[in-house]
Amino acid sequence: MSRDPSADPPSRPGDDFFASFVEACSDPVVSIDADGTVVYANPAVESVLGYDPAALRGRHLAELTPEGRDGEQVSALRRRLSEPAALCESDGFGCQLRDADGRTVHFSVRFHEHRRSGETVYTGVFRDEVDVDPDRELRTFRNVVEHAGHAVYVTDADGTIEYVNPAFTDSTGYEHADVIGEKPTILNSGEMSDDYFATLWETIESGDVWEEEIIDRRRDGESYHAHQTISPVFDENGAITRFVAIQTDVTDTREAMRRLKQYRAVVEALDDPILLQNLDGEFELVNEAMSDFAGVPEEELYGTDESSFMDSETADTIADCRREVLETEAQVRYEVSPTFRHSDREATFSTRRYPYYDPDGELAGTFAICRDVTEMKRREAELERYERAVNGVTDLIAATDREGRFLFANPQYRAYHGIAGVDVRTLSLRDVVADEQYPDVQRYVERALRGRPVKYRTKRTHPDRGTRTFDVRYFPLEDPSGDGAVGVVAVLRDVTDSENRARQLSVVDRALQHNLRNALTVIRGRAQQIVDAAAEGKPADVRGDDTEALASYVVSRADDLLATSEKAHQITEILSDPPDVESIDVGQSVDSVVSSLAAEFPRARITTSTPESGTAVAAATEWLDRALAELIRNAIEHHDRDDPVIDVTVEATSDAVTVRVADDGPGLSDMNRDVIETGRAVDALYHGSGLGLWLVYWVVEQSGGDATVEATSPRGIAVTVSLARPNDSSR
Numbered sequence: 001m002s003r004d005p006s007a008d009p010p011s012r013p014g015d016d017f018f019a020s021f022v023e024a025c026s027d028p029v030v031s032i033d034a035d036g037t038v039v040y041a042n043p044a045v046e047s048v049l050g051y052d053p054a055a056l057r058g059r060h061l062a063e064l065t066p067e068g069r070d071g072e073q074v075s076a077l078r079r080r081l082s083e084p085a086a087l088c089e090s091d092g093f094g095c096q097l098r099d100a101d102g103r104t105v106h107f108s109v110r111f112h113e114h115r116r117s118g119e120t121v122y123t124g125v126f127r128d129e130v131d132v133d134p135d136r137e138l139r140t141f142r143n144v145v146e147h148a149g150h151a152v153y154v155t156d157a158d159g160t161i162e163y164v165n166p167a168f169t170d171s172t173g174y175e176h177a178d179v180i181g182e183k184p185t186i187l188n189s190g191e192m193s194d195d196y197f198a199t200l201w202e203t204i205e206s207g208d209v210w211e212e213e214i215i216d217r218r219r220d221g222e223s224y225h226a227h228q229t230i231s232p233v234f235d236e237n238g239a240i241t242r243f244v245a246i247q248t249d250v251t252d253t254r255e256a257m258r259r260l261k262q263y264r265a266v267v268e269a270l271d272d273p274i275l276l277q278n279l280d281g282e283f284e285l286v287n288e289a290m291s292d293f294a295g296v297p298e299e300e301l302y303g304t305d306e307s308s309f310m311d312s313e314t315a316d317t318i319a320d321c322r323r324e325v326l327e328t329e330a331q332v333r334y335e336v337s338p339t340f341r342h343s344d345r346e347a348t349f350s351t352r353r354y355p356y357y358d359p360d361g362e363l364a365g366t367f368a369i370c371r372d373v374t375e376m377k378r379r380e381a382e383l384e385r386y387e388r389a390v391n392g393v394t395d396l397i398a399a400t401d402r403e404g405r406f407l408f409a410n411p412q413y414r415a416y417h418g419i420a421g422v423d424v425r426t427l428s429l430r431d432v433v434a435d436e437q438y439p440d441v442q443r444y445v446e447r448a449l450r451g452r453p454v455k456y457r458t459k460r461t462h463p464d465r466g467t468r469t470f471d472v473r474y475f476p477l478e479d480p481s482g483d484g485a486v487g488v489v490a491v492l493r494d495v496t497d498s499e500n501r502a503r504q505l506s507v508v509d510r511a512l513q514h515n516l517r518n519a520l521t522v523i524r525g526r527a528q529q530i531v532d533a534a535a536e537g538k539p540a541d542v543r544g545d546d547t548e549a550l551a552s553y554v555v556s557r558a559d560d561l562l563a564t565s566e567k568a569h570q571i572t573e574i575l576s577d578p579p580d581v582e583s584i585d586v587g588q589s590v591d592s593v594v595s596s597l598a599a600e601f602p603r604a605r606i607t608t609s610t611p612e613s614g615t616a617v618a619a620a621t622e623w624l625d626r627a628l629a630e631l632i633r634n635a636i637e638h639h640d641r642d643d644p645v646i647d648v649t650v651e652a653t654s655d656a657v658t659v660r661v662a663d664d665g666p667g668l669s670d671m672n673r674d675v676i677e678t679g680r681a682v683d684a685l686y687h688g689s690g691l692g693l694w695l696v697y698w699v700v701e702q703s704g705g706d707a708t709v710e711a712t713s714p715r716g717i718a719v720t721v722s723l724a725r726p727n728d729s730s731r
Contacts, residue, residue: 050100173219295343618723
């Protein structure tokens with residue numbers, strides 16, 4: 001069976017590849033003869049429009065325009081499709097066709113003239129504009145227009161300017177705000193006739209594209225020549241909604257040759273190699289820098305390629321990149337480190353290679369700009385070593401500019417401040433530092449910006465790590481040009497553990513020097529009395545009562561020493577391990593502690609008020625139970641009545657949980673109050689309650705909380721411990 005030649009896609013004889021491509025194309029492809037009759041339609045015509053390609057042949061393409069719509073635009077489209085020879089004169093136009101169900105489909109189409117079986121045919125590729133992602137198309141269009149080198153402005157259907165691109169401002173001198181809402185007549189130089197503008201408006205309002213040269217005037221009054229294209233934009237109903245004008249300034253065409261010579265001089269003067277190669281990779285243009293690196297005179301490089309002067313491995317890599325540019329006709333970026341065998345030079349180049357075209361628009365080769373980044377790479381390697389060092393330390397390190405915006409922060413700094421997954425360059429000190437600390441930080445930073453290093457110690461409360469003590473140093477970040485400080489480098493060293501160790505040693509030392517020494521002196525005195533009584537030869541029945549009393553006293557003081565030793569051990573245990581803040585139900589903890597102490601002190605009347613389980617959850621260390629027990633125990637043991645009354649209340653708000661321990665006893669001395677609230681009164685260790693109150697202070701501090709002491713009426717005191725709610729990560 002012979003194949004119907006009319007079913008073959010239009011292509012050059014023997015070009016099977018292009019024939020198969022047209023058949024597989026997802027966009028409708030239609031060929032018409034000189035009368036506008038369809039001679040070929042690819043399978044996509046059926047999938048997009050619903051027409052059988054075979055049944056479509058022999059019909060006039062103009063018959064597929066929308067029915068019942070005889071507006072100027074549709075009429076113009078029908079005339080176009082009926083005169084195929086004129087279709088190829090346009091770079092493309094909007095086309096509306098009716099599908100098999102009678103619906104209108106909007107296409108963008110471009111026709112090409114070619115020969116088929118000795119006859120001239122016109123083939124158009126119809127791109128369905130409905131299938132295009134409007135957001136993506138809009139972004140693409142916006143990006144292209146914004147970066148276009150041609151002046152572009154958009155008006156509404158009445159000719160009022162709605163948009164201009166940056167190139168418009170560069171070309172005319174008019175800023176965006178100067179022309180929005182104005183008419184294009186703002187550019188009128190007065191050198192174009194009224195007939196010119198009348199024809200222009202007649203053309204574009206009929207739905208056609210206007211393309212002519214115009215003489216306009218810039219804002220400064222200078223006239224300029226422009227090649228101008230104005231295209232109408234249609235809505236889905238075929239109505240014109242706006243016009244898009246593109247101007248190409250051709251005023252400087254006469255200066256082209258002079259500028260070309262200038263550009264060539266600039267290229268020759270550049271320190272970076274620049275080269276132009278034909279399709280075979282042979283050099284057609286190289287600058288002096290290229291010649292210097294290659295170690296070969298410029299004239300000897302013409303007609304050769306990279307393999308003539310550099311190592312073969314790098315030359316092969318460059319050849320692959322060159323082929324990619326030729327195949328894709330797109331820019332390719334790559335980095336190479338060639339060895340030049342004639343000059344013995346080594347360098348690293350960051351290269352951008354582009355396609356270039358001859359005056360007829362045909363691909364003629366590639367050109368490349370090779371930036372010498374050898375020194376930059378060396379500095380990057382050095383910077384990487386410094387970054388590894390900074391990122392590897394335990395200190396918190398960050399840098400900010402003069403406005404307080406972050407330039408850098410190491411992982412430790414970001415983790416502590418809860419910004420581990422954030423680009424710190426989008427943040428400032430105001431975003432990171434707590435409000436109550438910011439004034440002090442700002443003052444120290446300003447001092448460092450004046451060239452004075454700053455050193456101070458501060459406490460900061462962390463939601464998970466409790467209250468931490470930092471040694472802070474600020475150093476001016478000097479401008480390499482010597483123009484003063486451009487920022488500040490901050491180094492925060494967590495000295496909480498070492499500070500606590502020092503205070504622990506001070507506390508234990510005072511306990512040993514005072515409590516322990518005094519107690520042992522008394523014990524020794526009483527023991528000596530027992531020894532002296534025995535040495536005097538008194539009968540046992542005479543000295544027995546004295547001996548028993550002395551021995552009881554020795555035992556009592558020894559018990560006190562054991563209690564002091566146990567509390568010192570607990571403090572050491574607390575400070576030995578980093579505080580681990582976790583979510584603790586304070587209400588349950590109080591109930592458990594009170595239950596245990598009630599059994600231990602049956603004469604004490606301990607009342608509690610705690611919320612439901614799970615209501616009073618706070619962020620605290622695992623030692624919270626010991627601190628609460630110590631507060632209640634201290635109130636009982638140092639009470640001046642046989643039946644002390646203790647009231648423990650737990651309250652929860654959205655931000656905090658408070659525990660209030662109130663008694664009707666004699667109260668606390670100023671030294672003991674200072675221990676609980678500030679942890680500074682070491683002299684409070686002169687009596688037995690001191691170490692227990694220090695234990696309370698350290699547990700509360702490591703939990704990130706605080707404690708206050710107040711007198712109650714008619715007598716007694718109340719100690720209130722406030723703890724923060726856990727954040728989401730610790731719940």
